[in-house]
Amino acid sequence: MSKVYVAGVGLTKVDEHWRESLEYLMAEASLKALDDAGISRVDSIYVGSMLSQVLQEQSHLGALLAEELGLSGIPAMGVEAASASGAAAVYAGAREIEASRANAVLVVGVDKMSDGMSEEVTSAMMIGERQEYTGFIGATFYSINALLYSLYMNRYSVGQEKIALFPVLCHEHAVNAPHAQYPFKIKLDTVLSSPYVAEPLRRFETTAIADGAAALVLVNEETARKLDSLKTELVIESATDYLTPLQREDPLWFPSVSLSTSKALSRSGIEKKDIKTIEIFDATSIMAVLSLESLGFAERGEGWRLLERGELTLSGSIPCNTFGGLKARGHPAGATGIYQIAELHLQLTHRAGKNQLDSIKAGLAQSLGGIASTAFTSILKEV
Amino acid sequence: MFRIKVPRYWRHKDFRYRLNAWKCNHCGEVHFFKPLVCRRCRLREFNKVMLPETGKLIAYTIVRSPPCGFEEQTPYIIGFIELEDGTRILSQITDCYPEELKLGMKVEVTFRRVREDDPDKIIAYGYKFRPAI
Amino acid sequence: MSDALIVNSYNVAGMLMFRDYMVKMNSVIILGYGGYVPRYRVRAEEIARVWGEEQTGLPVEEKAVASLDEDTITMAVEAARIALKRAGIPPSRIGAVHVGTESKPYAVKPCGTIVAEAIGATPKVTAADFEFACKAGTEALQFISSLVEAGRIDYGLAIGSDTAQGRPRDALEYTAASGAAAFIIGRDKDKGVAEIEAWTSYVTDTPDFWRREYERYPRHTARFTGDPAYFHHIVNSVKALLDDEGYNFNDIDYVIFHQPNVRFPFVAAKLLGVDIEKVKPGMVAGTIGNTYAACSLLGLVKVLDQAKPGQRILLASFGSGAGSDSYIIRVLDGVELKRELAPTLEKFIERKTYIDYITYAKNRRKIIM
Structure with a gap:
């Protein structure tokens, strides 16, 4: 099996890009990644998007992007796994290289939420849930998160002020991230006094409407050597679970996360203690805490303690979301999974600017479709 | 874009109107929508069952930022309910003010307008739960 | 006079x-009955206040107001389910569902089919809506009684249900209210509530x-x-x-x-x-x-x-x-015996929460959106 290396990354700023279209954004990120890798052609393209079919009523993103890049002719297609669509595109591209069917693959994630009205975006964020059941009754992505939040606080007797520290951490890290949507600090009070989206979940514990595209050029070893970019090796694994977390045996445990993580660790041949930075999927503060536990960085019911002890800060034992995560870098749905891996790559290649971590050899990115109905765990390690 | 599609709403009316569900003959897993294979034990035999009409509230939240078609009802309560037989179900809680919500409170099923489609004027009916009378 | x-x-x-x-031809027996009144009430005084009317000599004290998610059909189902609990018959044996109302949610599309489906009486059932202002419910009862008496059906369900609306400021606004009553009719005297x-x-x-x-x-x-x-x-x-x-x-x-x-x-x-x-x-x-x-x-x-x-x-x-x-x-x-099998009407009447005029106007969709 061929190994997979990241040869280039391209990120657009996460923002409300009123003047640019979906296809423009994904072409922009793609060109940046191709330029970063120093190549002009790839063997195939995979595009991950969660919302383009409903918000832009645009499918067929593969051929569309190939055309935008002047690459019509090569195989190109969309990949979808709800809010993990970007990671799913990486998975598809990585598998193609591993199978020795390609030397270089462009994987892109994109979503443009600002094209929808707020109710439309709320509806769109539910398309990764079981619509016939939870969508029909008017449950929203955030309301399901809120139920988990409330179950969590009751089961473990934890106060909201412990969990609501997560967005504070993310904003702190976003300050020095040029592509972040919200590069400013916030205080815990700001989070706790922001309006409810769905009790107990507050506005500042969720993400906002965001547009963005991110791209990676994945290559095999031979191409990486040619491009002089044999720097980071990528291993990506995935697992699935029921669409509605509340129908699972334990809604507060994400087996898909622990399963994909143990698979990724074992294949990459490193141990968890070697992971020195993580990008977790904080679509809400409670999802961040549950993720930390399911990833195995904290015991059940203890994920918030990492925040309290400052272990997730840039100088902590396991710096987390070093560019702001979903909360502050921004969460353009299908693009997020690629932002996460790209950010790990920037850290490992010492291009993280003011937020550069010292001497890290490996990082982990966790990407979720829905509330861990699909989980991707990517491990990026220095070569 | 986000509309009530009549055939989709209609084909699940047994569940939406009467909480008719399918129970796996082997492991007892309850499926709300007609399954082919049990998601838990992978066997393929089911009994149609009527879920209990009462249960208790084990978590709740209030939707402040609604999806399409629910604007008028906002804010509304989404409850996570454990029915008498242990089946867990997500439902709107109606006839209840947020300050009346209590964990563990007894709730019972009722039949309500779940959603109304603006352009087509179709009304989607279905179950909601309310504090037990 | x-x-x-x-x-x-x-x-x-x-x-x-x-x-x-x-x-x-046959006895006509009420086997089960059920009344339903929605939770919300608006006081006649509150309506009078809004329109600057005298607060004395009002036609009623207060009236029941349906919730935003209720209508004639949902209330009919509520009442029918209570009646069914008392009747103790399998709903599939109900041969006719007749709903009397002047406030049909659909101008065309029967209430009866939705009610019949919701209680599990479909598909071997005849369903129809009756309209005769405030007597549509007793009219439904006449037809159900006749079908049972004639032996055409074993059991029938007659319902009167309305979310009545009065024009704002009209005298009827004080009284036009929401509620439903349902009766399961059969021939079996021994199990009957009334004949x-x-x-x-x-x-x-x-x-x-x-x-x-x-x-x-x-x-x-x-x-x-x-x-x-x-x-x-x-x-x-x-x-x-x-x-x-x-x-x-x-x-x-x-x-x-x-x-x-x-x-x-x-x-x-x-x-x-x-x-x-x-x-x-x-x-x-x-x-x-x-x-x-x-x-x-x-x-x-x-x-x-x-x-x-x-x-x-x-x-x-x-x-x-x-x-x-x-x-x-x-x-x-x-x-x-049957009375004990389901909540009495008093339970629903006592379960009340007062709302102000503007909430009432919102609930009854009097606000143009």
Whole structure:
């Protein structure tokens, strides 16, 4: 099996890009990644998007992007796994290289939420849930998160002020991230006094409407050597679970996360203690805490303690979301999974600017479709 | 874009109107929508069952930022309910003010307008739960 | 007012002759009954406050207001499920579902099909909606009773349900209310709550209240709705029934009239020479308003919640347009046991929360969005 290396990354700023279209954004990120890798052609393209079919009523993103890049002719297609669509595109591209069917693959994630009205975006964020059941009754992505939040606080007797520290951490890290949507600090009070989206979940514990595209050029070893970019090796694994977390045996445990993580660790041949930075999927503060536990960085019911002890800060034992995560870098749905891996790559290649971590050899990115109905765990390690 | 599609709403009316569900003959897993294979034990035999009409509230939240078609009802309560037989179900809680919500409170099923489609004027009916009378 | 008492003797004679040929084929038994009233109430005083009206002499104290997610169909289902609990029959054996209402959620698409589906009576069932203003519910009961009596169905479900609307500031706004009542009818006396011993109707073309197609609110003829409409039809319907069937008021323990307000039923009692103490137990309008097609039937539900076996009930509905259906109903032994099987009407009446006028306007979709 061929190994997979990241040869280039391209990120657009996460923002409300009123003047640019979906296809423009994904072409922009793609060109940046191709330029970063120093190549002009790839063997195939995979595009991950969660919302383009409903918000832009645009499918067929593969051929569309190939055309935008002047690459019509090569195989190109969309990949979808709800809010993990970007990671799913990486998975598809990585598998193609591993199978020795390609030397270089462009994987892109994109979503443009600002094209929808707020109710439309709320509806769109539910398309990764079981619509016939939870969508029909008017449950929203955030309301399901809120139920988990409330179950969590009751089961473990934890106060909201412990969990609501997560967005504070993310904003702190976003300050020095040029592509972040919200590069400013916030205080815990700001989070706790922001309006409810769905009790107990507050506005500042969720993400906002965001547009963005991110791209990676994945290559095999031979191409990486040619491009002089044999720097980071990528291993990506995935697992699935029921669409509605509340129908699972334990809604507060994400087996898909622990399963994909143990698979990724074992294949990459490193141990968890070697992971020195993580990008977790904080679509809400409670999802961040549950993720930390399911990833195995904290015991059940203890994920918030990492925040309290400052272990997730840039100088902590396991710096987390070093560019702001979903909360502050921004969460353009299908693009997020690629932002996460790209950010790990920037850290490992010492291009993280003011937020550069010292001497890290490996990082982990966790990407979720829905509330861990699909989980991707990517491990990026220095070569 | 986000509309009530009549055939989709209609084909699940047994569940939406009467909480008719399918129970796996082997492991007892309850499926709300007609399954082919049990998601838990992978066997393929089911009994149609009527879920209990009462249960208790084990978590709740209030939707402040609604999806399409629910604007008028906002804010509304989404409850996570454990029915008498242990089946867990997500439902709107109606006839209840947020300050009346209590964990563990007894709730019972009722039949309500779940959603109304603006352009087509179709009304989607279905179950909601309310504090037990 | 005495004009109302002058009975058209030709009509009564004709009915008498007609009834002489009628032979009762089977007993008609109420096996289960259920009343439903939504949670919300608006005080008449609150409505008066908004429109700057005198706060005294209001037609009711308060009225029941449906929630935003309720309508005639959902309330019909609520009442039907209560009736089913008392009847203890499998819903699949119900052969007819008839819903009487003047507030159909769909102009075209029956309420009956949705109700039948929701209670599990489909598909071997006939379903229909009846419209006759406030007497549509008792009319549904007539047809269900007839189908059962004729042996065409084993069990039938008759419902009166309304989310009545009065034009803002109109006199009817004080009273037009929401509620539903349902009755499961069969032939089995042993398991019965009550027996419908007799019924009749008295109908003329009297335009006292109407709503044209595409109109949101009904129109009415104010005081004309009293003497030539309500009183004339109720008095004559009751007299015809009593004369027909050979009853007099001494045989009757409870008298229920349609209740457009809290005054009319007592005036009707006076006209007919009925002891008002027999009218009081069936009064519901004072606390829930006029629930239109459900109104007199909710009175019946309230009486069944308290009556003793062997007692006799006289019920006379009134529907604008106009007509009155009257019934003689005898309470059976089963009532005491069946009553306990589901919440009484009082439970729903007591379950109340007051809302202000603007919340009421929102709930009843009077705000243009």
